[in-house]
Amino acid sequence: MTGPPLALGVLVSGRGSNLAAILDQIKAGRLAAQVRVVISDQPNAPALRLAADQAIPALAIQRRSFANQESFEARVAAELEQRGVELVVLAGFMRLIGPTLIDRFPGRIINVHPALLPSFPGLAAQQQALAHGVKISGCTVHFVNEVMDGGRIIAQTAVPLLEGDTVESLSARILAEEHQLLPLVIGRLAEQIRAEQVSEDGSSQG
């Protein structure tokens, strides 16, 4: 890949296991990216400590500290922009985002969802899958637009349901696949973004 590592901003609400998977791939030299900032809407999210432990700027930005969704998102966008973030990764970020943030990173926000979209968007996707009785679920990485879990799909992995599966056992198997898929997709997008930049540089010389 040409150019510096892709600058990532990771938005989280909880454990940050997908964040950990991204950091592991970076450390192993298999992902040409750098996490510039981790932002959580939950001040107690373990993901913040995970980031801080690796000397990555870790911010808690609570929605309730702002008058409205727009000013909350404007603050998040400002934190991302001032650190030069090129790709925003929602990794277990449990809040719907709107145009204020989306329009400042057009085509540069991705999310990972624990189902094979368009099946089971929204909350508790694994429980939805179990309740529906599907035999195959999975995970989806997609671009974020203003429809919840509705943006263009980038990649998916299928996960079979097993006899006796619970929400916990199914969630764990899907999560293991998320940890594989999300860094892969980030790597692919990093290559595309750098390739586009090279091509733009080339054409501007013409």
Add this chain to the structure above:
Amino acid sequence: MTGPPLALGVLVSGRGSNLAAILDQIKAGRLAAQVRVVISDQPNAPALRLAADQAIPALAIQRRSFANQESFEARVAAELEQRGVELVVLAGFMRLIGPTLIDRFPGRIINVHPALLPSFPGLAAQQQALAHGVKISGCTVHFVNEVMDGGRIIAQTAVPLLEGDTVESLSARILAEEHQLLPLVIGRLAEQIRAEQVSEDGSSQG
């Protein structure tokens, strides 16, 4: 498996490639079933000739020959019942069926659908999948209720979409999986149905 081969009635509208797959498995001795009758709502369906060529009763029953959906379904049900059909298989049958038929074969009607339900029910499922941009589709065998493609799921197979896929290429790969999955499910149901009968016989002796 205990007992005679499971008596099948197969409902078709077109080529009958899933019918052919069922007949192949029966001939190969891998499926303990017997196709007692093939019924098509389309008189020119190639599936009818396929059945007739193997000396299987093949009937064209057109909806327009009946005053209403109920009398059409009653006739279909009568043809199935008089041949002792135990399991009704919709194999490319392009017509929604209602309570008249469903209530006469409770829990004994299955359908194969070319998508991973609940994604993409209804017509042109492969085209829907391509248009939505999913990376994984597949096929589903499910029990039939009065909601189109809405009954309880029995089995599913995932099929990845490939770069450059067309409706034709995707449909062909999904169909190849249907040909594997549908006979497998019929075999599993045959074992369950015979096992239930043995258990009922046993308990009636008590």
